[in-house]
Amino acid sequence: MQRILIVEDDEDIALLERDYLEVSGFETQIATSGDDGLARALAGGFAAVLLDVMLPGMSGFDVLRRLRERSAVPVLLVTARSEDIDQIRGLGLGADDYVTKPFSPSVLVAKVKAAIATAERHGRDGAGTADREARRLLGADGLVVDTSSHEVWARGRLVELTNREYGLLVFLLSxxxxxxxxxxxxxxxxxLDAVGDSATVTVHVNRLREKVEKDPGHPAVIQTVRGAGYIVRDE
Structure with a gap:
């Protein structure tokens, strides 16, 4: 049974999240402060972390920043603020997704399941069946991705990506x-259904460009086709 860490100082919300997730077949643990949440998350053993932004002491953003230095566990930010700046800031720090309060049970569980599925397909701890069967190298303009080891190299330098960033990069290169x-x-x-949430793709593309492009302002790998979307051109 997969375990989810809930980092939330509001007891009512934490218990509500726990009930939704346990009904859906997950085990849960609850941490009520940023320090406790970070320590538990770093100890490992969780399939995903639900992380409240407004926490006493260490904020959710600070927890996320420090967690990303040592762990690629899927993280979903939970915020009562509807402003895009909070969501974009969290995604920029390495969050996989976000949930805005008040949330519905179906949305919360669906997003948790989607984050875990992405990590299993593309993350460093799991790979797709085809990737397990044979080592596959993907590349473009000095960028090399080894799908067997999930290592990403940009011009000879090892690059650390989040699960979302890795999944997005592998998909485009494929x-x-x-x-x-x-x-x-x-x-x-x-x-997931992209309605209302597809703007997060832009944030992840921009983060990817910062990490893998020689000149993020003039990307050679992940290019924008105005009015259409993104492309990795077939050289």
């Missing part, structure tokens, strides 16, 4: 020459 809209990428990589 479909060179095809333009994908934000909605299409959200549906194919995230595995």
């Amino acid at each position: 479909h060179k020459g095809t333009v994908f809209s934000r909605d299409a990428l959200y549906e194919r990589v995230w595995g």
Whole structure:
């Protein structure tokens, strides 16, 4: 049974999240502070982390920043703020997705399941069946991805990516020459209905460019087709 870590200082919300997840077949643990949540997350053994943004002491953003230094566990930010800046900031720090309060049980569980599925397909701890059967190298313009080891090299330098970033990069490299809209990428990589959430794709593309492009301002790998979406061109 997969375990989910809930980092939430509001007891009512934490218990509500626990009930939704346990009814769906997950085990849960609850941490009520950022320090406790970070320590438990770093100890490992969790399939995903639900992380509240507004925590006493260490904020959710600080927890996420420090967690990403040592772990690629899927993290979903839970925020009461609807402003895009919170969501974009969290995604920029390495969050896999976000849930805005108040949330519905179906949305919460669906997003947790999608984040875990993405990690299993593309993350460092799991690979797709085809990737297990044979080592496969993907590349473009000085970028090399080894799908057997999940290592990403940019011009001879090892690059650390989040699960979402890795999944997005592998998908685009595996479909060179095809333009994908934000909605299409959200549906194919995230595995959820993209309505209302596809803007997160832009954030991840920008983060990827910062990490893998020689000149992020003039990307050579992940290119924008104005009015259509993104493409890795077939050289």
